[in-house]
Amino acid sequence: MSEKIPATIITGFLGAGKTTLIRHVLANANGRKLALIINEFGDVGVDGEILKACGNDSCGEEDIIELANGCICCTVADDFVPTMTKLLTRADKPDHIIIETSGLALPQPLVRAFNWPDIKSQVTVDGVLTVVDGKALSEGRFADDEAALAAQRAEDPNLDHENPIEELFEDQLNAADMVILNKSDLLSEDERRATTEELKGLLRPATRLVPAQNGVVDLSVLLGVNGRAEDDMHNRLSHHEMEGEEQHDHDDFVTFIVELPGQQDRATLLRAVERTIAAHDILRIKGFADVAGSASRLLLQAVGPRLSSYFDRSWQDGEPRATRLVVIGEKHMDRKAIEASLTG
Ligand SMILES: [Zn+2]
Incomplete structure (x- = not known):
């Protein structure tokens, strides 16, 4: 794994x-x-x-x-x-x-x-x-x-x-x-x-x-946010910080994090992600989920209609189990509606 x-x-x-x-x-x-x-x-x-x-x-x-x-x-x-x-x-x-x-x-x-x-x-x-x-x-x-x-x-x-x-x-x-x-x-x-x-x-x-x-x-749009940024993502809300790029002469994209409460049912969560991407001006969603019945965290990533998910490693001792999704999209996207849609 x-x-x-x-x-x-x-x-x-x-x-x-x-x-x-x-x-x-x-x-x-x-x-x-x-x-x-x-x-x-x-x-x-x-x-x-x-x-x-x-x-x-x-x-x-x-x-x-x-x-x-x-x-x-x-x-x-x-x-x-x-x-x-x-x-x-x-x-x-x-x-x-x-x-x-x-x-x-x-x-x-x-x-x-x-x-x-x-x-x-x-x-x-x-x-x-x-x-x-x-x-x-x-x-x-x-x-x-x-x-x-x-x-x-x-x-x-x-x-x-x-x-x-x-x-x-x-x-x-x-x-x-x-x-x-x-x-x-x-x-x-x-x-x-x-x-x-x-x-x-x-x-x-x-x-x-x-x-x-x-x-x-923006590279976070083309390739997604990289692993190191994810480890620290709850502290980092802007794509500027996430990529660490020095030069940014455009602000076409916005990044935010949605934290979902409680444990997730895998199939329900994936359906919510697919539905949300299709309905909003979202370019990517990536994150980890705390899935009911599993000792491992679920990594999920979605680009447009492509969605993949797998368990990448066990939750570690002392690590808080949580579900956090990084959403990257066009700057006019409706954050509140997206949060509501992901929450189910
Ligand atoms: Zn050929």
């Missing part, structure tokens, strides 16, 4: 801004140790070189692993699973794993790979983030450079699936637990509204859209 390593899958077409977003994550990791798995068969080496050149302490060259032998979803068993297994046998395990897909990959086979026993016991899918090019979409295109996207497709003879681009796009949105609407600064208010409406029609109901410029999104 131990805390599983969260893994974030980042999808999105060529040019949507995945690499820029990951560079932002590396630059703001703030001590979180990251491992990156990059799949870029169509444009070999470029992303990897850019990211390695970041020279960030939280993610050294040995933590950036490139899968260049084909499309990640077509080579899951031969390439991705062995790579993950190897990563998990390292003495120095990462705090978080980020997987950047080529953009042509189907997200579902990759998500399913996390059910392999060796992986499932140690890793949990934190979320599937899909990055979209807001500007291109508002102009009726899937990518800024559709010719380059077509070339990337043509370049790989090993791509086992020949789904039309429209279908790939819809798959990536349907698999998304959170969508990053990148380049939103290039959109007028009207364009932004129209693009958001169009995208919402393709998303599962609880999936939230997060606007971004140059892939800049």
